Amino acid sequence: MDAIQKNVAVARGEAMAATLLATAALQVALGYVKNKAELLDAIERQVDGTLNMSGPGRGDTNDEFNTQMRETARFSAIQQLDALRSMIPPKR
Numbered sequence: 718m719d720a721i722q723k724n725v726a727v728a729r730g731e732a733m734a735a736t737l738l739a740t741a742a743l744q745v746a747l748g749y750v751k752n753k754a755e756l757l758d759a760i761e762r763q764v765d766g767t768l769n770m771s772g773p774g775r776g777d778t779n780d781e782f783n784t785q786m787r788e789t790a791r792f793s794a795i796q797q798l799d800a801l802r803s804m805i806p807p808k809r
Contacts, residue, residue, distance in 0.1 A: 740797055744804075753805045757798050764794045 718726070743760075747753045768787050 736793065736797060740801070743797075743801055747801065747805075754802065757802055757805075761795060761798050764798075765791065 747756065750756050768791050771787060
């Protein structure tokens, strides 16, 4: 493994740890709220809105690196929220 691969592995490992801890925290928070779906919807709107506002870093609309980062963050966040939604029992 070269230095770049090691750096990528470390960054991805740190991101994975952050995701695991954030998901655990959200699971705890969901245990305290009545309308779980509403909370998850609000979180999704906040994530989506923040990523939409954080456009290219230098005014370059073709900033592929930052676009890739934002869209990866969006995909991962929505994927985690969907996984949490799937754990909510259906209303009767």
